[in-house]
Amino acid sequence: MAVVSVSIPKYCRHNASGRAYVKIHGKRHYLGRHGTPESKERYARFVAELAASPVAQSAPLPAKSAAGLTIVELADAYYEYCKDYYRRKDGTPSDWLNPIHLTLHTHLCGPYGRTPAADFGPKKFKAIRQMLVDAGQSRVYVNKLMPIIRQCFKWGASEELVPSKVYHDLCTVGGLKKGRTTARETAPVLPVADVVVNATLPALPQVVADMVRFERLTGCRPGEACQVRLADIDRGGKVWEFRPGSHKTEHHGKERIIYIGPQAQAVIDPYLLRDATAYCFSPAESEAQRHEEMRARRQTKVQPSQRNRRKARPQRPPATCYTKHSYRRAISRGIVKANRQIAETAEAAGVKAQLLPDWHPNQLRHTRATEVRKQFGLEAAQIILGHAKADVTQVYAERDSARAVEIMEKIG
Numbered sequence: 001m002a003v004v005s006v007s008i009p010k011y012c013r014h015n016a017s018g019r020a021y022v023k024i025h026g027k028r029h030y031l032g033r034h035g036t037p038e039s040k041e042r043y044a045r046f047v048a049e050l051a052a053s054p055v056a057q058s059a060p061l062p063a064k065s066a067a068g069l070t071i072v073e074l075a076d077a078y079y080e081y082c083k084d085y086y087r088r089k090d091g092t093p094s095d096w097l098n099p100i101h102l103t104l105h106t107h108l109c110g111p112y113g114r115t116p117a118a119d120f121g122p123k124k125f126k127a128i129r130q131m132l133v134d135a136g137q138s139r140v141y142v143n144k145l146m147p148i149i150r151q152c153f154k155w156g157a158s159e160e161l162v163p164s165k166v167y168h169d170l171c172t173v174g175g176l177k178k179g180r181t182t183a184r185e186t187a188p189v190l191p192v193a194d195v196v197v198n199a200t201l202p203a204l205p206q207v208v209a210d211m212v213r214f215e216r217l218t219g220c221r222p223g224e225a226c227q228v229r230l231a232d233i234d235r236g237g238k239v240w241e242f243r244p245g246s247h248k249t250e251h252h253g254k255e256r257i258i259y260i261g262p263q264a265q266a267v268i269d270p271y272l273l274r275d276a277t278a279y280c281f282s283p284a285e286s287e288a289q290r291h292e293e294m295r296a297r298r299q300t301k302v303q304p305s306q307r308n309r310r311k312a313r314p315q316r317p318p319a320t321c322y323t324k325h326s327y328r329r330a331i332s333r334g335i336v337k338a339n340r341q342i343a344e345t346a347e348a349a350g351v352k353a354q355l356l357p358d359w360h361p362n363q364l365r366h367t368r369a370t371e372v373r374k375q376f377g378l379e380a381a382q383i384i385l386g387h388a389k390a391d392v393t394q395v396y397a398e399r400d401s402a403r404a405v406e407i408m409e410k411i412g
Contacts, residue, residue, distance in 0.1 A: 022046060069161055071120060072113035075104040077161070078152045088246045103148040107132065117153070117162045122173050125149065129176070139183035143175040191367035192359040199356055200331070203338035207286035208330045210267050211322070215361060217264040218242075219368030219384050222361040223324040224258060228268060231276040233260070240265060259384070283326065284318035328360050335359070 020034035022043065031046065032039035079101060086094040107128055112120065128149065132142045150170045156162040176183050197216065201209045215225040220242075227244045234241040240260035260268070271280035319326070339355045346353035365385070373381040 069117045069156075070113065071115050071117050072109045074117045074156050074161060075109050075113075075152060077159075078155050079104055081155065090245070099145060100148055103145045104152060107145065108149050108152070117156060118166060120153065120166055121169050125170050125173050129173075133176075133181070133183045136184060138186045139176045139178065139181055140186055142183055146173075146175070189362055189366055191370050192363035194367070196356055196359060197364070200334050200338050200359075203341065204334035205286045205330065206289055207281050207283075208322075208327070208334065210271070211281050211327060212331070212361070212364065213267045214264055215364045216368060217267065218258050218260060219365055219372065220244075220258045221324075221365060222327055224256070225361070226279075226281065226322040226324060226327055228271075228280040229277060230272050230274070230280070238262075279321035281322055282318075282320060283322055284320065287318050324361070331361060332358065 018034050020031045020039045020043070022031070031042040082097060082100050083093065086096050086100070088094060111128065111131070112124055115124070125146070129142060129146055132145065133139075150167065153162055153167040153170055157164040157167045178185065194216075197212065201212065204212065211225050214220075214228070215222065218225075223246075224242075224244045227246065228242065229245075232243050232245060234243070242258040242260055244256055244258065268280055274280075322330070335356055335358055339353075342355055343353045369381050369385055372384050
């Protein structure tokens with residue numbers, strides 16, 4: 001994998017004294033006496049190392065030893081590597097780049113940017129962690145960001161930019177443990193009741209409402225619900241099989257199959273009469289439907305100049321598919337709209353309004369996991385959710401306490 005595009009120089013350059021060299025980004029790498037077997041051997045070794053580690057050899061890093069490299073220089077080099085490494089199959093950057101950039105260039109380089117990378121150790125590592133805790137970040141969030149710093153130094157050690165001892169010393173620092181830290185604890189993600197979802201659906205755009213129904217019935221991830229295309233669905237059997245183009249564990253070489261039963265098939269059936277490569281749930285289509293509904297509700301006559309106010313070259317045209325973030329924002333707007341209607345109705349009736357709680361699409365996955373586990377067991381929930389290990393499914397499937405109550409009623 002080439003991180004930086006570099007052309008391999010030919011072995012033909014030498015200076016006035018007859019010393020052979022190759023030149024990369026203005027820096028000369030001397031190989032010995034021109035034409036000698038030793039210089040040719042060094043050239044072959046240099047080319048092999050360049051192909052194996054293009055960043056360390058080709059990126060315009062400062063001409064310093066590992067002892068003189070600063071943390072900001074190491075962070076910049078590692079981030080350049082990450083921009084090529086963390087990509088989806090379609091070539092687009094992964095969302096993981098955002099926390100990497102934040103951690104390296106804000107939390108790490110902010111207090112220690114000019115510090116030599118070789119001088120970074122467990123105490124400085126813990127100091128950064130404490131800064132995050134003091135800033136009010138949760139324990140889970142802190143434990144998510146800190147390994148990025150450790151990984152940066154691991155990469156630096158593999159490229160011989162920093163001593164490997166730095167990385168091994170950082171590995172002695174474990175993550176924050178629940179109940180043994182002052183870091184804020186987050187509330188666990190719980191299933192959302194169907195009554196809450198059903199009350200929200202009328203306030204959502206039709207496309208978003210169908211996404212919610214599809215995710216609720218299949219137990220897929222929000223990002224997977226955004227990717228539904230006819231080209232990725234095998235409709236050969238009674239239960240269809242949807243293989244998303246990109247999913248959470250694809251970099252582990254695992255296949256993800258989402259099983260679509262009859263009820264979920266009925267949800268997406270109206271969206272299948274389109275190009276096979278087009279996304280079923282389209283924000284552009286949802287926006288067009290919203291404009292049509294607004295036009296239908298209009299009571300006054302539309303002026304001729306306002307019949308088509310679409311911009312010829314908009315700076316931000318509607319997207320072809322939702323992202324997990326835009327999907328969640330659409331649901332949040334629907335909840336606000338539904339609560340506004342509930343409050344108006346309650347005020348007119350002179351009663352207290354029972355507002356809907358805020359919920360997000362990940363809770364739909366928890367709801368389906370709990371339901372499947374309760375009826376068919378943990379292994380079935382593991383298959384439906386697409387987890388490699390059952391202990392991961394335990395996080396999603398809430399324990400069914402009704403069974404425990406039934407048992408203890410008989411023997412307790």
